[in-house]
Amino acid sequence: MSLPQQSQKTTYKRPFLRLLAGQAGAGILVVMLDVVAGSWMGPMLGVGAGVGLEVWVLVAIQAVLAPVITLLLGLGRGWALVQFFLPWATWGALYLNIPSWVYFACFILTYALYKNVGAERVPLYLSNRITWRALEGLIEGVNLKDSDPEGSDPEGSDPEGSDPEDSDPEDSDPEDSDPEDSDPEDGVFIDLGSGFGGIVSYLGGKYPEWKFEGIESAPLTFIISWFRTLIGMRGNVSVRFGDMWDTDLSQYNVVYAFLSPAPMAKLLEKAKNEMRPGSVLISNSFWADGVEFDKCLELADGRTTKLYIKFF
Numbered sequence: 001m002s003l004p005q006q007s008q009k010t011t012y013k014r015p016f017l018r019l020l021a022g023q024a025g026a027g028i029l030v031v032m033l034d035v036v037a038g039s040w041m042g043p044m045l046g047v048g049a050g051v052g053l054e055v056w057v058l059v060a061i062q063a064v065l066a067p068v069i070t071l072l073l074g075l076g077r078g079w080a081l082v083q084f085f086l087p088w089a090t091w092g093a094l095y096l097n098i099p100s101w102v103y104f105a106c107f108i109l110t111y112a113l114y115k116n117v118g119a120e121r122v123p124l125y126l127s128n129r130i131t132w133r134a135l136e137g138l139i140e141g142v143n144l145k146d147s148d149p150e151g152s153d154p155e156g157s158d159p160e161g162s163d164p165e166d167s168d169p170e171d172s173d174p175e176d177s178d179p180e181d182s183d184p185e186d187g188v189f190i191d192l193g194s195g196f197g198g199i200v201s202y203l204g205g206k207y208p209e210w211k212f213e214g215i216e217s218a219p220l221t222f223i224i225s226w227f228r229t230l231i232g233m234r235g236n237v238s239v240r241f242g243d244m245w246d247t248d249l250s251q252y253n254v255v256y257a258f259l260s261p262a263p264m265a266k267l268l269e270k271a272k273n274e275m276r277p278g279s280v281l282i283s284n285s286f287w288a289d290g291v292e293f294d295k296c297l298e299l300a301d302g303r304t305t306k307l308y309i310k311f312f
């Protein structure tokens with residue numbers, strides 16, 4: 001299976017320059033208008049030369065022109081809305097006379113949480129609990145014997161056997177997990193871009209015999225997840241600060257990612273090169289055009305989350 005043709009047309013280019021061009025272009029027009037109004041319209045209206053337009057009028061013009069230019073530059077309506085509110089927000093902030101260190105602090109905080117929005121085009125949003133439970137079912141379907149790097153058989157993993165519908169989330173309790181039931185070869189799971197560490201902490205309680213790792217490169221996001229795992233005090237759960245692209249995926253039985261469309265082609269190429277036979281890649285919501293997946297689970301949550309699954 002691969003994604004429908006329609007999504008293959010979608011491109012994800014960096015919007016920042018076009019956003020900047022939208023505001024800058026509108027700004028130049030507003031200044032020109034203000035100069036003309038001051039030197040020409042002013043005397044005509046009897047308010048005298050050099051008297052410009054009211055500030056709120058200039059802001060309103062900027063708030064209309066910037067989205068129009070942004071749309072003309074090919075960005076979507078969502079960005080146009082951002083461009084509409086930006087001049088009002090800037091004016092409001094200047095009006096309130098907020099100290100400059102507040103802006104700096106907000107910038108640092110935003111960067112520390114959302115570092116990967118710029119470079120990776122991956123924002124911070126979290127998998128929901130229905131997804132966490134679906135992952136339980138998928139983990140139960142992983143045949144650890146087939147994930148052995150020696151003697152492995154790619155055909156041995158049964159895609160149909162790993163259906164979250166087969167496992168009842170309500171039945172699974174950390175206390176119920178019996179170490180005797182688990183395979184002698186314990187599985188290793190990684191969440192690439194682990195956010196606040198919710199998934200690894202949750203699954204770590206459900207499967208004490210598995211190891212759950214997270215890797216996260218946004219500093220504040222990582223610190224929060226690190227504290228979470230520290231408080232959780234589970235020996236089988238850990239999070240690392242680092243870049244997922246430096247992670248060797250051959251170490252893992254299950255690789256989970258919830259990223260964005262932007263890095264998917266690169267991730268799937270990496271998985272193809274590194275993941276060992278019998279291991280499983282699960283991607284929440286996103287997949288790359290033209291690349292086959294084995295199964296797509298649609299979850300019964302509000303956003304009908306899709307889990308794309310590839311068995312290696």
Ligand SMILES: C[S@@+](CC[C@H](N)C(=O)[O-])C[C@H]1O[C@@H](n2cnc3c(N)ncnc32)[C@H](O)[C@@H]1O
Binds near residue numbers: 116193216244258
């Ligand atoms: C959409 S969030 C998903 C969080 C978590 N996996 C979940 O499903 O709840 C994606 C996370 O990936 C992180 N991320 C993006 N690129 C990364 C990279 N190259 N290395 C490590 N983490 C990255 C982001 O900082 C963000 O926290």
